[in-house]
Amino acid sequence: MSFEPKIVAFLCNWCSYAGADLAGVSRAKCAPNVMSIRLMCSGGLEPAFVLKAFKEGADGVLVCGCNLGDCHYIDGNYKTLMRMTLLKKLTRQLGIEEPRIRLQWVCASCAEDFVSAVNKITEDVRALGPYRQNKVEVGSGSAIS
Amino acid sequence: MSSLKGKPDEDIKIGVYVCHCGHNIASTVNVEEVAQHAKGLENVSVARDYLYMCSSKGQNLIRQDIMQLGINRVVVAACSPRLYEQTFQNVLRESGLNPYLLQIANIREQCAWCHEHGPLATEKANRLVSGAIKRVIHHSSIEEQTVPIFPATLVIGGGIAGIQAALEIANSQQIVYLVEREPSIGGHMAQFDKTFPTLDCSACILTPKMNEVARSPYIRLMTYSEVVDVSGYVGNFTVKVRRKARYIDEDKCVGCGICIEKCPWSTDSEFDADLGLRKAVYTPFPQAIPNIPVIDRERCVYFLKGKCKACEKFCEAQAVNFQQEDLYIDLQVGAIIVATGYDVFDPTPISQYGYGNLPNVFTSLEFERLCSPSGPTAGQLKLADGREPKSLAVVHCVGSRDQNFNAYCSRVCCMHSLKYSHLFKEKTGGEVYQIYIDMRCAGKAYEEFYERVQGEHVNFIRGKLASITPDMSDSVDEEKLVLTCEDTLLGNIINVTVDMVVLGVALKPRSDSEKVAQILRLGRSRDGFFMERHPKLDPVATMSEGIFIVGCCQGPKDIPDTVAQASAAAARALAMVVRGKMDTGAITASIDENICSACKVCSALCPYGAIFFDETSNVSRVNRILCKGCNVCGAACPSGAISTRNFSETQILAEIEGVLV
Numbered sequence: 001m002s003f004e005p006k007i008v009a010f011l012c013n014w015c016s017y018a019g020a021d022l023a024g025v026s027r028a029k030c031a032p033n034v035m036s037i038r039l040m041c042s043g044g045l046e047p048a049f050v051l052k053a054f055k056e057g058a059d060g061v062l063v064c065g066c067n068l069g070d071c072h073y074i075d076g077n078y079k080t081l082m083r084m085t086l087l088k089k090l091t092r093q094l095g096i097e098e099p100r101i102r103l104q105w106v107c108a109s110c111a112e113d114f115v116s117a118v119n120k121i122t123e124d125v126r127a128l129g130p131y132r133q134n135k136v137e138v139g140s141g142s143a144i145s
Numbered sequence: 146m147s148s149l150k151g152k153p154d155e156d157i158k159i160g161v162y163v164c165h166c167g168h169n170i171a172s173t174v175n176v177e178e179v180a181q182h183a184k185g186l187e188n189v190s191v192a193r194d195y196l197y198m199c200s201s202k203g204q205n206l207i208r209q210d211i212m213q214l215g216i217n218r219v220v221v222a223a224c225s226p227r228l229y230e231q232t233f234q235n236v237l238r239e240s241g242l243n244p245y246l247l248q249i250a251n252i253r254e255q256c257a258w259c260h261e262h263g264p265l266a267t268e269k270a271n272r273l274v275s276g277a278i279k280r281v282i283h284h285s286s287i288e289e290q291t292v293p294i295f296p297a298t299l300v301i302g303g304g305i306a307g308i309q310a311a312l313e314i315a316n317s318q319q320i321v322y323l324v325e326r327e328p329s330i331g332g333h334m335a336q337f338d339k340t341f342p343t344l345d346c347s348a349c350i351l352t353p354k355m356n357e358v359a360r361s362p363y364i365r366l367m368t369y370s371e372v373v374d375v376s377g378y379v380g381n382f383t384v385k386v387r388r389k390a391r392y393i394d395e396d397k398c399v400g401c402g403i404c405i406e407k408c409p410w411s412t413d414s415e416f417d418a419d420l421g422l423r424k425a426v427y428t429p430f431p432q433a434i435p436n437i438p439v440i441d442r443e444r445c446v447y448f449l450k451g452k453c454k455a456c457e458k459f460c461e462a463q464a465v466n467f468q469q470e471d472l473y474i475d476l477q478v479g480a481i482i483v484a485t486g487y488d489v490f491d492p493t494p495i496s497q498y499g500y501g502n503l504p505n506v507f508t509s510l511e512f513e514r515l516c517s518p519s520g521p522t523a524g525q526l527k528l529a530d531g532r533e534p535k536s537l538a539v540v541h542c543v544g545s546r547d548q549n550f551n552a553y554c555s556r557v558c559c560m561h562s563l564k565y566s567h568l569f570k571e572k573t574g575g576e577v578y579q580i581y582i583d584m585r586c587a588g589k590a591y592e593e594f595y596e597r598v599q600g601e602h603v604n605f606i607r608g609k610l611a612s613i614t615p616d617m618s619d620s621v622d623e624e625k626l627v628l629t630c631e632d633t634l635l636g637n638i639i640n641v642t643v644d645m646v647v648l649g650v651a652l653k654p655r656s657d658s659e660k661v662a663q664i665l666r667l668g669r670s671r672d673g674f675f676m677e678r679h680p681k682l683d684p685v686a687t688m689s690e691g692i693f694i695v696g697c698c699q700g701p702k703d704i705p706d707t708v709a710q711a712s713a714a715a716a717r718a719l720a721m722v723v724r725g726k727m728d729t730g731a732i733t734a735s736i737d738e739n740i741c742s743a744c745k746v747c748s749a750l751c752p753y754g755a756i757f758f759d760e761t762s763n764v765s766r767v768n769r770i771l772c773k774g775c776n777v778c779g780a781a782c783p784s785g786a787i788s789t790r791n792f793s794e795t796q797i798l799a800e801i802e803g804v805l806v
C-alpha cells in the first residue's frame with residue numbers, strides 16, 4: 001500500500017479554523033491526511049504540541065494562525081512567528097526535515113490558502129517518506145510524555 | 146473546581162454521537178463504521194449514529210443517555226464547533242452536566258465536505274473522533290464566571306458625544322457621572338454657527354440637549370473637573386475626580402451674572418478662539434451649562450495682586466468664595482465611556498501660509514466664531530481693518546493628508562469648507578474660492594450639499610496651496626492676500642487674490658491624550674486617536690473591558706456619526722449595568738502556584754494585562770475577568786505552570802495522541 005502521511009494541523013479558532021471550515025463549505029477538496037486540532041490562538045501553541053505529534057507518529061505538522069495584524073488577541077501570531085522560528089532550529093537539530101513543519105497564515109475567508117497549505121505539506125511529506133522517530137529520540141522532557 | 150490536569154478520579158463514561166447530517170456527512174464518511182470504531186475505545190459507554198444530531202430527537206438521544214446511562218462525557222461528531230457547540234453545551238447543561246464536558250469532532254466541514262468518498266475520509270473521521278474521545282476524558286467542569294456590574298456609568302467629556310451618551314443612559318433611569326474639564330459642557334459643537342449639511346443653527350439643536358443634561362435627575366454633572374486616576378476593572382472601577390476650585394459656590398450661585406458684569410479685568414476668550422474677550426470671572430458662553438461662572442485663578446487680579454474682589458461685593462447670593470480649594474472625590478462605576486473629542490491643528494508651523502503673521506488668515510474654528518451671532522463680531526464678517534471682506538478663499542486639508550503633519554483625512558473639512566462658501570455668500574454676497582485636493586463628501590445628503598454649493602457660483606480650484614503672501618502690487622490700496630497654488634486640473638500655477646483666507650485645519654488627538662490613555666489603560670492607533678477593539682466589528686469598545694470610546698477621541702468624524710457612536714456605547718454600557726452582571730469567558734488561564742517559579746515571563750506577554758504578580762506569595766496570578774484565554778502565557782511559561790481551561794496542555798496532548806493512533 002502506498003504511503004499515506006499523517007499530519008497534524010494546529011488552527012487558531014478565529015481565522016484559521018474558520019478558513020478551514022470555509023474550505024469545506026465551499027466543497028474545495030483537499031488531501032485527507034491532515035487532522036486539525038483547534039486552539040484559541042496560534043500564540044497558544046506550545047512547542048511541546050509539535051514535538052508530541054512527531055513522537056506519536058505524525059509525519060508532518062501544519063500550524064495556522066490569522067494574518068499578521070489580524071490576531072483576535074492583538075499580536076498572538078507575532079509570538080507564534082518567533083516561537084516557530086526557534087522551534088524550527090530545534091527540530092532541525094533533532095533531524096526533523098524542514099518541510100515537515102509548515103507555518104501558514106489563513107484568514108477566515110482564505111479557504112484556498114488552507115487547501116493549498118494542506119496539499120503542499122501532504123505532497124512534501126509524501127516525497128520525504130514516513131518520519132521515523134527512532135532516528136532521534138524526541139520527547140524525553142516531561143512536558144511531552 | 147476539579148483539577149485541570151490529569152484524569153479526574155470519577156468513573157468516566159463517554160457517550161459518542163455520530164451525525165449523518167442527512168447525506169451531508171453520510172455520503173462521504175461511513176458513519177456507522179465511525180460509531181462502531183468509537184464503541185471499541187477506552188471509556189466509551191455508548192456510541193450511536195443518527196440522522197440529524199442537532200434536531201430535537203438527536204438532542205434527546207444525548208439527554209436520555211445522560212439521565213439513564215449515567216454518561217458523564219459527551220463527544221458529538223458532526224459539523225463545526227463554530228456552529229453547534231453551544232447547542233450541544235445547552236443539552237448537557239439541561240441534563241445536569243457541566244457544558245464543558247463536551248467535545249465536538251468536526252467531521253463535516255473539515256472532513257466529509259472537503260474529501261472524496263472513500264476509506265481515507267472514514268479513516269480521518271475515525272481519527273478525529275478518537276482525538277475527541279481521548280481529549281474529553283481530561284475535560285472537567287468549568288464554573289462560568291460572571292462579574293457584578295456596579296450600577297453607575299462614568300462619561301468623560303461633555304461634548305456632543307458625551308452629552309448624547311449620558312442622556313441615553315439617564316433616560317433609562319440609570320446613574321451617570323458626566324465629567325467635563327471646561328466650565329461648561331457643549332464641546333466644539335457649541336462653538337459653531339451652523340452645521341452641515343442641513344445648516345441647522347448649532348446652538349438651536351445643542352442647547353436643548355444641554356438643558357436636558359442639567360435637568361436630568363440621573364446625571365451627576367461635574368464640570369471644571371478631571372479624572373486623575375482609575376483603578377479596578379470592568380464592573381467595579383474606582384475613579385478619582387479632581388473638582389477644580391471654581392471660587393463660586395455652586396449651591397449658592399443663582400446665575401445672575403452680576404459678577405461677570407462687574408469684573409473689571411478682561412482676557413482672551415478661549416471659547417471665541419481668542420478672537421474676543423472674556424472677564425476673569427466668566428462663563429464661556431451665554432447658554433453655558435451649568436450657568437455658574439468660574440473665577441480664572443490665572444487671570445483674577447485678586448489672586449494675582451491680592452486686591453479687587455469686585456465680584457464678591459456685588460454678589461447678592463454671597464456665592465463668591467476665594468477660599469475654595471480643589472476637591473478630590475472617588476466615584477464607583479461599572480462602565481466608562483470616554484468622549485474627550487479632538488483639538489484643532491495649529492497651522493503656525495506651515496510658515497508659508499502666514500497664519501499668525503497675516504491678520505486676515507483664519508482657521509476654520511476661528512471662522513466659526515466670526516460667523517456666530519454670539520461671537521466676537523456678533524456674526525458679522527470683518528477684516529482686521531474693520532472692512533467687510535468681498536472675497537474669501539477656503540483651503541482644504543491643512544495639516545491633514547500631509548505626511549509632514551497628519552497622514553489621515555480629517556473627514557469633516559471638505560464639508561465645513563463648503564458650509565463656509567454658503568455662509569460667506571449669505572453674509573456678504575462676495576466671491577468664494579475653494580482650494581481642494583479631493584472633494585470628499587461621503588455622508589447622507591452630503592453630495593447634495595456639494596451640488597447646492599456648486600450652484601451658488603463658487604470657484605473650485607483643484608490643487609495644493611503653495612503659499613499665501615500679502616498683495617504687493619501698487620494698484621491696490623486695500624490689503625489683499627495672494628494665494629499661489631498649482632491647479633492640478635489645468636496643470637499650471639495660478640494666483641488667486643482675496644481679502645480673507647480660511648484654513649481648514651486638521652482634527653487632531655487631544656494634546657493630553659497620552660496621559661488619558663495611561664490613566665484608562667487604552668491603546669492608541671498610529672495617528673494618536675484612541676484605539677477601538679476592532680476597526681470594523683467593534684468600533685466603540687476598547688481592549689480594556691468595560692471602557693468605551695465615542696466621538697472624535699476615536700478618530701475624526703462628523704456630528705451624526707458621533708451621535709450614533711455615542712448611542713451605541715450607551716447601549717453597551719446599559720446592557721451591562723441593567724443586567725447587573727456580565728458573563729466573562731469560561732476559557733481562561735490559571736496558574737498553579739506550586740509550580741510557578743516567579744519568572745514573570747507570562748505577565749510580560751499577556752496582551753490584556755490579565756496577569757499580576759502576587760508579591761506576598763511570590764507567584765503570578767491570573768485575573769479571570771481580564772483573561773481572554775489565548776494561552777499565549779501558557780505556551781511561554783518555562784515551568785509549565787499555566788493551564789488554560791478547556792484548552793489545557795493535557796487535553797491537547799491527549800487529542801494529539803488520539804488523532805494519531
Ligand SMILES: Cc1cc2nc3c(=O)[nH]c(=O)nc-3n(C[C@H](O)[C@H](O)[C@H](O)COP(=O)(O)OP(=O)(O)OC[C@H]3O[C@@H](n4cnc5c(N)ncnc54)[C@H](O)[C@@H]3O)c2cc1C
Pocket residue numbers: 301302303304305306307324325326327330331332333334337339340341342370371372484485486487488489509510513557561564652655661695696697698702703704705707
Ligand atoms: C471647524 C469645524 C467645523 C465643524 N462643523 C461641523 C458641522 O457643521 N457638522 C458636523 O456634523 N460636524 C462638524 N464638525 C465636526 C464636529 O466638531 C465633531 O463631530 C463633534 O464636535 C465631535 O464631538 P465630540 O464630543 O467627540 O468632541 P468635542 O466637541 O471635542 O468634545 C469633547 C469634550 O470633552 C472635553 N474633554 C476633553 N478632554 C477631557 C478630559 N481629559 N477630561 C474631561 N473632559 C475632557 C472637552 O472639553 C469637550 O467638552 C466640525 C469640526 C470642525 C473642526
Ligand code: SF4
Pocket residue numbers: 736740741742743744745746747748764765781782783784785786787
Ligand atoms: S511564566 Fe510561569 S513560572 Fe513564570 S511567572 Fe508566569 S506562571 Fe510563574
Ligand code: SF4
Pocket residue numbers: 733734750751752753754755756767771772773774775776777778779789
Ligand atoms: S490566556 Fe492570554 S489573556 Fe489569559 S492570562 Fe494568558 S496571555 Fe493573558
Ligand code: FES
Pocket residue numbers: 012013014015016040041042043064065066070071072073076077
Ligand atoms: S487568534 Fe488567530 S492567531 Fe491569534
